[in-house]
Amino acid sequence: MERGVLQKRKRFNTAGLCIPKYHYMADVRDKVNRIIEEYVDQDEYFTISRARQYGKTTILYLLQEELKDRCVVLSISFEGKEEYFTSLQNFAEGLNISFYKTLRKTHPRLAEIFREEICRTLAMETLGDRITALCGQAGKPVILMIDKVDKAADNQVFLTFLGMLRERYLRRKVGGDATFDCVILAGVHDIKNLKMKIRPEEGQNYNSPWNISADFDVDMGLSVTEIESMLREYEEYTHAGCAQR
Structure with a gap:
């Protein structure tokens, strides 16, 4: 080992994103492959809604890693983005910036589409x-993958965005405008059941912007086999470390 270079050891992680390079992890490849085969490859829009510490963020990361070579993946999070939801203009400009920063790393040519500021008078239409x-x-x-969508759960701005996604999804189905092939939202609650800030007289329209989403029925809990794979990795890694010493 070079002088001054700190060698990091793998560890168990129970807070936030798990990365195979740094953490002992259950082998969830079968779960990731099922999501790809049954949802992503079928061009579905869906929500991964499970309680905290169920590995939603990690699953999104693993999906991105698996898909990045054959798809353009826009993976963003609403964590710490509360200012996005103060107006339609701020939301559209915030997403525009997020898309630009994400694409700049992986597809710089496509990032140029989002380089200019959003038109303030027709912000959502410009973003669309x-x-x-x-x-x-x-x-x-x-x-499109969006993590921590609960941050926008009770906001009319987000409801408008879901409506735009729905409109363009339906138009694509009849040969209209191109739009996202797949949209994955991740949060604690199902978007269909979130309380939106809508006027009481609009109650009959409740949930309609996201009624295009497919039901997501993949078990996000860890099976005995998956847990065994993590413990086996720990045992092998530990034994290897002892042998080197």
């Missing part, structure tokens, strides 16, 4: 047009 341009120019499936 840029999403259409992205999906039309990508040359491969485009997937």
Whole structure:
């Protein structure tokens, strides 16, 4: 080991994202492959809604790693983005910035679509047009993943965004504008059941912006086999470390 270079040891992690390089992890490849085969490859829009510490963020990371070579993956989080939801303009501009920063790392040519500021008078329409341009120019499936959607759970701005996704999804189905091939939202609650800030007289429209989503029935709990794989990795790693010493 080079002088001054600290060698990190793997550890168990119960807080936030788990990364195979740094953490002992259950082998959830079968779960990830099932999500891809039954949802992503079928162009579904869906919500992964489970309690905290169920590995939602880690699953999104593993999906991104598995899909990044054959898809354009926009993976963002609403964590710490409360200012996005103060107005439609701020929300559209916030997403525009997030998309630009994400694409700049992986697809710099496509990132240029989001380089300019959003038109303030038609913010959501401008964002929608840029999403259409992205999906039309990508040359491969485009997937949107949003983690921590509960941060926007009770906000009319987010309801409007879901409505835009629904409209473009339906238009794509009849040969209209290009849009995301797959949308994955992750949060504690199912988007269909979230309380939105809508006027009482609009109650009959409750949930309609996201009624295109497929039911997600993948068991996110760890099976005995998956837990065994994590313990086996720990045992092998520990024995290897002892042998080196």
